[in-house]
Amino acid sequence: MLARTADNLFWMARHIERAENTARVLDVAHRSALLPLDIEGAEAYLWYAPLNITGCAASYEVKYGLARADSVTHYMALDPDNPSSIYSCLKLARENARAVRGAITSEMWEVINSTWLELNRMTWNMDNEKFPDFFEWVKDRSHMFRGVTLGTILKDVALSFIKLGTFLERADNTARILDVKYHILLPSVNDVGGAADYYQWGSVLRSVSAFEAYRKVYRDVISPLRVAELLILRDDMPRSLHACMNEVEAALIDINGSSGREARRLAGEQHAAIHFGLIEDVFSQGLHEYLTEFLAHIALLGREIRDAYMSRRNHFEQPVATVRRTALQMQ
Amino acid sequence: MNTKTTIKCFDEMRTDEGRVRDIYQTYAHWMSQLPEGTLERKSAEAELLFRRLGITFAVYGETSGAERLIPFDIVPRIFGSTEWQRLQVGIKQRVKALNAFLHDIYHDQEIIKAGIISARQVLDNELYCKAMQGIDLPNQVYAHIAGIDLVRVAEDDFYVLEDNLRTPSGVSYMLENRNTMMRLFPELFANHLVEPVEHYPQMLLDTLREAAPVNVSNPTIVVMTPGSYNSAYFEHAFLASQMGVELVEGQDLFVHKQKVYMYTTEGPQQVHVIYRRVDDDFLDPLAFRPDSALGVPGLLEAYRSGNVSLANGVGTGVADDKSTYLYVPEMIRFYLGEAPLLSNVPTWRLSESEDLKYVLAHLPELVVKEVQGSGGYGMLVGPTSSKEEIETYKQRILSEPDNFIAQPTLALSTCPTMVEAGVAPRHVDLRPFVLSGKEIRLVPGGLTRVALREGSLVVNSSQGGGTKDTWVLED
Numbered sequence: 001m002l003a004r005t006a007d008n009l010f011w012m013a014r015h016i017e018r019a020e021n022t023a024r025v026l027d028v029a030h031r032s033a034l035l036p037l038d039i040e041g042a043e044a045y046l047w048y049a050p051l052n053i054t055g056c057a058a059s060y061e062v063k064y065g066l067a068r069a070d071s072v073t074h075y076m077a078l079d080p081d082n083p084s085s086i087y088s089c090l091k092l093a094r095e096n097a098r099a100v101r102g103a104i105t106s107e108m109w110e111v112i113n114s115t116w117l118e119l120n121r122m123t124w125n126m127d128n129e130k131f132p133d134f135f136e137w138v139k140d141r142s143h144m145f146r147g148v149t150l151g152t153i154l155k156d157v158a159l160s161f162i163k164l165g166t167f168l169e170r171a172d173n174t175a176r177i178l179d180v181k182y183h184i185l186l187p188s189v190n191d192v193g194g195a196a197d198y199y200q201w202g203s204v205l206r207s208v209s210a211f212e213a214y215r216k217v218y219r220d221v222i223s224p225l226r227v228a229e230l231l232i233l234r235d236d237m238p239r240s241l242h243a244c245m246n247e248v249e250a251a252l253i254d255i256n257g258s259s260g261r262e263a264r265r266l267a268g269e270q271h272a273a274i275h276f277g278l279i280e281d282v283f284s285q286g287l288h289e290y291l292t293e294f295l296a297h298i299a300l301l302g303r304e305i306r307d308a309y310m311s312r313r314n315h316f317e318q319p320v321a322t323v324r325r326t327a328l329q330m331q
Numbered sequence: 332m333n334t335k336t337t338i339k340c341f342d343e344m345r346t347d348e349g350r351v352r353d354i355y356q357t358y359a360h361w362m363s364q365l366p367e368g369t370l371e372r373k374s375a376e377a378e379l380l381f382r383r384l385g386i387t388f389a390v391y392g393e394t395s396g397a398e399r400l401i402p403f404d405i406v407p408r409i410f411g412s413t414e415w416q417r418l419q420v421g422i423k424q425r426v427k428a429l430n431a432f433l434h435d436i437y438h439d440q441e442i443i444k445a446g447i448i449s450a451r452q453v454l455d456n457e458l459y460c461k462a463m464q465g466i467d468l469p470n471q472v473y474a475h476i477a478g479i480d481l482v483r484v485a486e487d488d489f490y491v492l493e494d495n496l497r498t499p500s501g502v503s504y505m506l507e508n509r510n511t512m513m514r515l516f517p518e519l520f521a522n523h524l525v526e527p528v529e530h531y532p533q534m535l536l537d538t539l540r541e542a543a544p545v546n547v548s549n550p551t552i553v554v555m556t557p558g559s560y561n562s563a564y565f566e567h568a569f570l571a572s573q574m575g576v577e578l579v580e581g582q583d584l585f586v587h588k589q590k591v592y593m594y595t596t597e598g599p600q601q602v603h604v605i606y607r608r609v610d611d612d613f614l615d616p617l618a619f620r621p622d623s624a625l626g627v628p629g630l631l632e633a634y635r636s637g638n639v640s641l642a643n644g645v646g647t648g649v650a651d652d653k654s655t656y657l658y659v660p661e662m663i664r665f666y667l668g669e670a671p672l673l674s675n676v677p678t679w680r681l682s683e684s685e686d687l688k689y690v691l692a693h694l695p696e697l698v699v700k701e702v703q704g705s706g707g708y709g710m711l712v713g714p715t716s717s718k719e720e721i722e723t724y725k726q727r728i729l730s731e732p733d734n735f736i737a738q739p740t741l742a743l744s745t746c747p748t749m750v751e752a753g754v755a756p757r758h759v760d761l762r763p764f765v766l767s768g769k770e771i772r773l774v775p776g777g778l779t780r781v782a783l784r785e786g787s788l789v790v791n792s793s794q795g796g797g798t799k800d801t802w803v804l805e806d
């Protein structure tokens with residue numbers, strides 16, 4: 001497969017997944033905003049969370065200053081200037097798809113194309129009540145894209161690159177969503193175990209569609225340890241880090257071939273760590289520290305995948321081995 | 332503004348007495364039996380099909396990214412197999428002579444020595460590519476894919492309007508039109524024996540295989556596109572996927588030791604044949620336009636070394652230039668020793684002062700074109716232009732007369748076409764796609780383009796023209 005085709009497929013899938021996750025994060029923030037929060041500057045406080053999760057707090061502040069419900073929502077959902085807004089993600093997903101029309105099925109193209117066309121027909125001054133419907137719509141389109149993909153595409157290397165994009169992005173997002181609890185928690189440690197804490201962990205679960213799964217698996221009150229276990233270690237939970245790493249490793253094994261040995265090794269290593277990991281160890285290391293390390297690992301893995309399969313490097317002029325070493329040194 | 336022509340023209344479906352011609356009999360009968368509104372409904376269905384499939388093209392000069400559909404007309408244009416057979420022989424003859432001409436002018440230049448065409452006409456032409464001199468191409472083929480535009484003015488009179496030897500487009504519409512017709516009207520195909528065109532991608536693949544460098548037995552073939560913002564991107568992607576080959580952009584290729592490789596997920600893979608839909612000027616920034624981001628540095632040297640084949644070859648533009656067009660009948664006599672089977676349209680060269688004088692005096696009756704223009708851009712159709720338009724164009728001619736040719740306004744034949752008021756005659760032309768490898772191949776028919784506006788003679792899609800499915804029937 002052409003390196004550029006792999007690149008386009010990977011980013012097409014990644015952007016769809018990112019749009020969905022941003023919609024999830026915003027949706028939960030909207031719900032949380034309905035709860036009473038009795039701390040100083042509660043609104044700004046609450047609305048930094050989604051900005052932190054998606055890593056766009058700095059660029060937001062340049063444009064708007066203090067975090068406010070309406071401006072954060074607009075910035076993350078519809079602002080074309082924000083490269084990771086839902087709008088930008090759906091645009092980039094379509095551009096990537098259009099560049100590989102021949103490598104995806106016409107049904108996949110139709111979903112992505114009509115999503116983009118519909119988005120552009122929507123009103124730009126969406127008021128607050130309309131946003132929850134909008135978030136649902138984004139999730140629906142993403143579900144549809146995945147369903148259509150699995151239902152129509154040949155199970156070959158193209159699908160593997162799509163899966164790599166989807167699950168690397170999802171792992172990244174789940175880790176960030178979990179980690180944001182750390183950001184919210186900081187000033188109000190006293191609240192642990194209180195009602196606010198319950199709602200906060202509950203909203204973390206909801207944002208990854210895991211609230212019902214939690215009830216089913218634990219049949220008990222929500223505890224931070226179990227939430228973390230569910231979202232990090234349980235491989236039957238479709239948005240957990242473990243489930244994502246299962247898919248990433250499997251996709252890399254399916255791609256196989258002469259390139260990508262280092263990527264396969266890194267993915268295997270990360271997968272093993274999570275497969276045999278214990279939640280007690282995660283907490284004794286510190287949840288935030290654990291997640292920070294995880295995010296660094298999958299960022300490295302992403303770079304390695306790009307170097308191995310998607311780079312347009314003249315292999316005759318630069319031996320592959322030196323490139324690998326440079327990538328490792330970046331750790 | 333006067334938009335109608337009053338010229339008498341050949342109606343392909345009906346005789347002057349209003350009788351339906353034999354070849355259209357079955358179709359006309361079928362149409363007369365249709366319940367009210369069927370054609371309108373099918374027309375809307377066809378548009379939906381095209382939009383869903385994303386068969387679109389971009390129009391230069393419109394707001395960026397605007398994707399439009401080329402209107403598809405659901406009434407087929409019909410040829411009899413005998414007349415098609417006759418046409419086909421003439422088309423093949425013409426393409427054979429054009430390839431012989433290209434080989435000659437980049438080698439011994441016999442046709443210049445024989446005094447048939449001047450050295451100035453060939454060697455001073457901007458499109459003559461000196462880098463191609465003395466380069467031997469497989470099968471001596473330069474224009475592997477040619478589009479020969481034909482118009483009909485009478486039952487047995489066809490003219491060649493122009494030869495397209497660079498990167499002719501439109502073949503995906505020929506294929507999708509047939510596909511759509513078969514989905515919409517299966518019953519029509521049950522009672523008409525329509526010669527198939529669906530094997531075109533296979534024939535193209537065979538032609539490209541034959542174009543491979545001589546010592547390569549299993550060539551890697553790619554389609555090269557300028558990118559997804561090009562007006563014909565849909566066609567590039569379509570042909571690549573129909574042939575099962577990679578669709579590449581310049582950035583996917585690189586040259587190492589005069590060989591061309593593509594970057595793949597498995598490392599570099601050598602490429603032997605490039606069906607390129609990128610113009611000569613943009614192919615290689617080292618050899619042509621240095622500002623081209625579409626090309627591959629070093630590609631021309633790899634090509635000259637014979638390690639990679641380009642289809643079409645470099646430097647074919649000199650043979651489809653509208654001023655070279657005049658000499659094609661002579662080429663046929665010179666290289667093949669045969670009488671030309673297809674005629675040229677009588678043409679005035681405005682570089683000649685006699686011709687210029689005549690043309691300036693008769694602008695309202697004539698069609699004037701730029702020598703190197705294409706796609707219907709920048710031409711003047713005298714009979715449908717206003718006084719002001721003619722006056723403006725006159726100034727353009729006077730500032731650079733060498734850049735223009737003029738032709739009589741041809742009475743293009745008409746075919747029945749779905750328009751708002753029902754089915755009415757509209758002017759058409761025909762572009763058959765001719766493939767040259769070890770042999771010359773073409774599928775029966777080609778792309779019929781139709782001017783949808785009443786009386787309009789401009790069929791180009793960029794000027795609001797539509798397309799039709801083209802049938803060749805046993806007669």
